[in-house]
Amino acid sequence: MPQHHDPGTADAPEGQASKSGFRPTAVAAVELGVVGQSVGVTVPGASESVQVTGISLDSRTVERGDLYVALPGAARHGADFARTALEAGAVAVLTDDAGARLLALGSDIAVPVLVVAEPRSVVGRLSRLIYRSQDADLPGPSMFGVTGTNGKTTTTYFINALLQAMGKKTGLIGTIEILAGGDPIPSLLTTPESTDVHALLALMRERGLDAASMEVSSHAVSFRRVDGVVFDVVGFTNLTQDHLDLHGTMEEYYRTKAELFTAERARAAVVTVDDEWGRRLAAQTELPVTTLATIQPGSGPEADPAGPAGADWTVTDSKPRGLGTEFTLRGRNGTELRVHTGLPGAFNVSNAALALAMVLAGGADPAEVQAALDSKDPFTVAVPGRMQLVSTRPAAVVDFAHNTDALARALAAVRSPEPASKVIVVFGATGQRDQGKRPSMGATAARLADVVIVSDDDPHDEDAAAIRAEVLVGATDAKEAEQLDCKIMEVYPRDAAIREAVNLAAPEDTILIAGRGHEVWQEVKGVNLALDDRVELRNALTARGFTVLQDDGIES
Known part of the structure; x- marks a missing residue:
């Protein structure tokens, strides 16, 4: 029989079966x-x-x-x-x-x-x-949905890790993998089609899961992949420029996200109010809403000088602890929770705080939550391709940062306090996606890194050299206009760029490979090429005699 695929479905990379593995074993007709x-x-x-x-x-x-x-x-x-x-x-x-x-x-x-x-x-x-996926007569798992531009994946992993630390049996539907209380099911889309989502929810109910968390992208809302799903709690991380190839404007992007915060789709909301979009969403949603402030007033480039006054939960007393951060989550009612995340970066403080606030909004007892935080350290869970550490000297990190804001946050997070240390970044831009962010990504890299290596991300059907050129224009223009002291290079293909980054690194330096995270296929002109940034980085480090972490969870 000839090969074919139906409209609206994702092409499966070579070696991956397309047959659904999401269904429950028994469905009443x-x-x-x-x-x-x-x-x-x-x-x-x-x-x-x-x-x-x-x-x-x-x-x-x-x-x-x-x-x-x-x-x-x-x-x-x-x-x-x-x-x-x-x-x-x-x-x-x-x-x-x-x-x-x-x-x-x-x-x-x-x-x-x-x-x-x-x-x-x-x-x-x-x-x-x-599938009777959310039938009142057949109680299923509590559902937590997370949306926003950056932080969705990590927040869902944090929710799962916290609930597991509290003794719950959990599931996950996301970019990296799908879990239904057992072995992972590879995920081809940030959110599967609605047919699979409802089958998964029925499977989770069948397996006796207590709760599940799901990433909900703007594509999932626009393409109706979460139609019919009612979340117990939905959470909002942030909104920055991304996916404008689909939405056209930031206003339309926001409105698509806001569709999730309606009574038809959810019962309660937790909204991070660090940016103007979050404050607007908190004011406009018809749902019972809990607000969360994770940026102290006047701090950080995205902070409102006036600050998100009067938030229900506020992050305070942040201080470094190892590569991560410990902080206090303080409630307006006087409740305080002591929290630690082992993942670097202020944005992971925001992700941990949102996960915590969502679990509390779902009815968890604060004392039980604090006991789980103290005994299990759930927010140090490794998230594949999200600030994933491959070695410590040099510090070598792989992250999914694929837009301007995420790249800026990642670069700020990995900057070492060690004198004379350099930050070396390898990144590119995706083909056939929001072209407007390419120069700004280049400019951001030039401002925040010492060595900027522009390479390929996933060109898709677009000319890879043309994409690199747009990124390079932003980097070189920023360097010249702002008299930045950085080195800018163009190296391709991507594995060669990663090797070059490692060749340039001293033990005290930091290498950030950004944009692709956990992805193991690179699409070029319709062909899926095997490429895992984590594997390439580990191999290049080993070849130079550097020591790599042995428990990084990376499969060659």
Whole structure:
């Protein structure tokens, strides 16, 4: 059978199976008549009693008893793959008028076809119905959703680690991996399609999980991947320029994020009010809201001189402890919690504080939380590709920082107090994404690093040299205009750039490899090339005779 993929699905890198592993082992059948009724479609005659036990947008993941949803795509319509879905056991098809016409033009379809104007708009609702993923009669895990530009991944890991320290059985849906109380399931998207999300929630309920945390990107909201999900607590980290290729403006980007903070999608909110977007969101949300201030008034480039006065929780008394920070989270009601994170950077203080505030907003007892913080140190959990330490002399760090704000925070976090030490950064910009941030990323690197090595990120179908040129313009213009004392280099491919960074490093220096984090594939002109920054960095350090950490969790 020829290879194909359906519209709206992610291409799986070579070596990864695309068959869904998210489903519960048992699903009580729903009659097709009930499915049709929920979307305003009358199912005629005997077809009403057809038993539906699953739902899929991708013909490759269809299992016996599924409703196959045939969506329109940029190049092909999902109806073109209906035959494959039926051969796999689909018992009905849901599509739009165009899909119905395509099905009518082909050979006879021996299963019922339900037609709605906008099928994607009902997929989340149907997935929730079919999997009974959040059914009042079937209690499932408490759900924590985290959104914002930076910090989503780390915050979800922190929530999970804290809940586990409190003896809870947890799950996670995120960029790096998906966990359902057992072995990790590789994640291809920041948030999977709504069909998979609801199947996962049913699987988590089946496995007896107490709670789960989920990254919710703006893409997930825009593409309706979290439709039908109701979170117990949603959290907001920050908003800085990113994804404007999708949203166009910061205002539209904000509005997309704000859609998560509605009664239809959540029961309570925790909002970090360090930036103007957070303060606006806290004021506008209809949800019961807890506010969190993690930047002391007047400190940091993003701080409002007036400060976020009157926040429900405030970070105070921050001081270094090893590579990380210890601080106090002080409540307006007088509650105080002593907190430590072993991950470097002020932004990880913000991430830890948000995770803590969200767990408290979910009903946790502060005394129980403090006992878990003291006994388990949950906010020192290693997060793959997020400020991940590969060696200590030189300090060598891999981070996902892929926009201007995240790069600035990462560079500030890794600056060593050791005299005469240098910061060497390797980074690039992603192709076919928000082009406006490329010069500003270059300028930020020039201001905050001593050696700037511009290389490739994921060029996708764009010319890699042209992307590098845009980043280099920002770096060189900033160096000249501001008389910066930094060295700027262009080195590619990326593995060569990483080796060059290590070759330039002395033991007292810091190397930051930014932009790709945990990713193990680099897409160039439609081809997925094996490339893991952590592996390349470790190999280059070893080749130079430097000692690397043995418990870094990196797989060669």
